[in-house]
Amino acid sequence: MIPYGRQEITPSDIEAVVDVLKSDFLTQGPAVPKFEKAVASYCGAMYGIAVNSGTSALHIACMALGVGKNDLVWTSPVTFVASANCARFCGADIDFVDIDPKTYNMSVSALESKLKVAAACNCLPKVVIPVHLSGQSCDMLSIRRLADQYGFAIIEDACHALGARFREEKIGSCKYSDITVFSFHPVKIITTAEGGMALTNQKELAEKMDLYRTHAITKDPARMTHVPDGPWYYQQLDLGYNYRMTEIQAALGVSQLTRLDEVVEKRHVLADRYNSSLDNLPLTLPYQDANNYSAYHLYIIRLNLEKISFTHKQVFEELHSDGVGVNLHYIPVYRQPYYSILGFKSEDFPESEKYYQEAISIPLYHHLSKEDQDRVITSLRRILK
């Protein structure tokens, strides 16, 4: 089965990991800060806080912004559950903003209407989490403008978008947001097995996230409530977690990061090849906004079901039987049992519902061979003709 996404591990990645295994530190050594600096510097952000997953990064981002009970957080329904769960971890309520029918990202007009209603009932969100679906940035300029008008903070869920740009700005620069979060899961742009990072330009947020990822324990006398009892002393200042990234992961990340631009360029070449090979089929191909340079984490097609003899599910099954490991990103989060019991109604998200009836992610990763890509194209032609 050709997977929809897959990591690539090179001999130099392996060497980097083996070097760490032979070194003094498996955790809390020099590799993590090195990886943080490398990612932050690549993206043009001041601070990077590496953690053990993208989900943990979202959680400490919410914590640093003070999300808690009685707060509201809004995100897109077409995302991985973690974009919503992070608010629930903090005891906050979540709500969703329907997607844009072209980009499948959070719709700015839907956001604006929802904000107007929320302002009238005094139930504005504390944080909005736009998700850069498939690696294409949301309209961050407009979302920033709304944030300034309505006073909410922004966490960019950029788990798909490392290496992408919005208006010449690298995703992760945090020019339009308070915090940007990446994931290094093996299907993502680069990998550390499990892993994630939160980037920010705000020192206070960086310090908070740094605390929360390691039990909220400090050894810095300046941050303690009194003079240290002795050289052994540390203080736990709040309730934190063990979300640390290991040295092994960070070394892999540093090594992978050196190929990032090359990886994203290759994804573009493959996406262009899909664009030209699939354009006469009854499909909607991924729309790309002129202001964006996508990381192309996903290549999402939408079926024009009126012109296809199979159902959405049958197309999926047919592709699988041809050995094409397609996937669906994502089941709208409000449809999950955990969320539906909170009272969400599908009718409130018509664009997400339509998307869910038609979307399929076809295989895309930078080392996808021409032969395998041809198999995907041939299979789609057979099924959709």
Ligand SMILES: *Cc1c(COP(=O)(O)O)cnc(C)c1O
């Ligand atoms: C992968 C992903 C996450 C979670 O990242 P993990 O590293 O798997 O915890 C969150 N949001 C989105 C949009 C993702 O794709």
